[in-house]
Amino acid sequence: MDEYGERLTKLAYNYLKDWNLAEDVVQDVFITCYHHFENMDTIVYFKSWIYKITINKCKDTLKSLYMKRVIHDSNLFRFFHAKELTPEMSLIYQSDEELLSISVLSLPIKYREVITLYYYEELSIEEISELLLLNKNTIKTRLNRGREKLKVIMERSEGNGGKANKFT
Incomplete structure (x- = not known):
């Protein structure tokens, strides 16, 4: 977590554009790593593996109905159209x-x-x-x-x- 936490959060932020969501995704990634701890010796390239998990979780978050509903129903768009x-x-x-x-x-x-x-x-x-x-x-x-x-x-x-x- 110390080695990859900040980098994964920044990576997730680049996908999600929301720091809190990025932190949530990274927490999920570390939970996934914990669940696969006994299989760590079979993972050849850990960095690639953990990045792939992060990217996939970000894409899943972006695809979710909840995400679409929150974005479309929020008042954030008024800031994007401001002069x-x-x-x-x-x-x-x-x-x-x-x-x-x-x-x-x-x-x-x-x-x-x-x-x-x-x-x-x-x-x-x-x-x-x-x-x-x-x-x-x-x-x-x-x-x-x-x-x-x-x-x-x-x-x-x-x-x-x-x-x-x-x-x-």
């Missing part, structure tokens, strides 16, 4: 690192997951390929397209005074 950012939101966008993080989170999931695994988790293309059960060339293509989309988002944000277009 001006609140002072709190303006502070978030001040640093380049935070702008990059927000831009990555605005990518479609198929690009966001490979960008996150490659750049933030420093996994190789081969490891990502095994983790997501995708061809290496598919991973490379998604990385390239994700970078292109990220570049466009970042350019738009910079041209917009550092505000992400998603909120304007």
